[in-house]
Amino acid sequence: MRKKIVVGNWKMNKTVAEGRELASAIIEQLGEDVIDCEVGIAPAYPVLGEVGKVIENGDVRLVAQNCHYEDDGAYTGEVSTRMLDSLGCSYIIVGHSERRQYFGETNRTVNLRLKKALAEGMQVIMCIGETLEEREGGITESIVTSQVREGLADIDDLSGVVLAYEPVWAIGTGKTATPEQADAVHASIRATIRDMYGEAAAKELRIQYGGSVKPSNAVELFSMPNIDGGLIGGASLKADDFVAIVRAAG
Numbered sequence: 001m002r003k004k005i006v007v008g009n010w011k012m013n014k015t016v017a018e019g020r021e022l023a024s025a026i027i028e029q030l031g032e033d034v035i036d037c038e039v040g041i042a043p044a045y046p047v048l049g050e051v052g053k054v055i056e057n058g059d060v061r062l063v064a065q066n067c068h069y070e071d072d073g074a075y076t077g078e079v080s081t082r083m084l085d086s087l088g089c090s091y092i093i094v095g096h097s098e099r100r101q102y103f104g105e106t107n108r109t110v111n112l113r114l115k116k117a118l119a120e121g122m123q124v125i126m127c128i129g130e131t132l133e134e135r136e137g138g139i140t141e142s143i144v145t146s147q148v149r150e151g152l153a154d155i156d157d158l159s160g161v162v163l164a165y166e167p168v169w170a171i172g173t174g175k176t177a178t179p180e181q182a183d184a185v186h187a188s189i190r191a192t193i194r195d196m197y198g199e200a201a202a203k204e205l206r207i208q209y210g211g212s213v214k215p216s217n218a219v220e221l222f223s224m225p226n227i228d229g230g231l232i233g234g235a236s237l238k239a240d241d242f243v244a245i246v247r248a249a250g
């Protein structure tokens with residue numbers, strides 16, 4: 001049985017003080033309840049350290065929104081996996097559609113980042129998903145398949161990898177894929193993984209859904225057979241909503 005995973009992607013929101021406050025509220029609302037779901041929060045780089053201190057004694061994981069693929073050196077504005085490790089991050093998100101869309105990331109650079117994070121002993125959430133144009137053009141499956149194949153190039157062991165299917169047209173737009181639409185793509189991703197890594201790996205791999213997940217649609221989405229939790233943007237900026245979504249998974 002795959003353990004669900006829900007991660008709040010704060011994107012470029014929250015200062016250090018605001019991040020501390022949000023993380024404290026999340027911890028408080030989760031309380032002592034046993035929740036059968038892995039939970040993570042992904043603040044922006046400058047906020048990671050302080051949020052890490054707020055959550056250090058609990059089960060909530062510290063997640064970074066990206067990383068660079070070199071050890072260190074002259075890469076102004078970039079952050080290495082070793083730096084993220086030293087802040088207590090256990091997961092790194094790679095390939096978010098906003099990185100692909102606004103910052104020129106490609107399947108190849110996503111693959112480099114993913115390999116670096118895994119080599120550093122960290123776990124990775126690799127995001128994939130089609131644009132509206134691609135969906136309307138009927139090429140969702142082929143786009144997502146090539147993102148999976150190229151993003152995972154040279155990776156033999158998937159145990160440190162989570163995938164997040166995030167249709168670009170559903171991110172921050174209020175338009176969610178229907179549970180059936182999402183599950184159909186998740187099933188095709190799982191079939192690709194089966195083809196690449198075999199049945200056992202395909203059964204174990206967790207595939208999150210992301211794109212306008214809210215407390216009101218989370219239960220339905222997370223009850224689909226191939227959806228193993230969510231990557232949450234807007235709704236993760238409010239403790240009540242985020243915790244309600246976590247409870248929907250756990």
Ligand code: PGA
Nearest residue numbers: 171172211212232233234
């Ligand atoms: P959203 O973002 O929940 O605001 O749609 C999801 C994401 O980009 O991870």
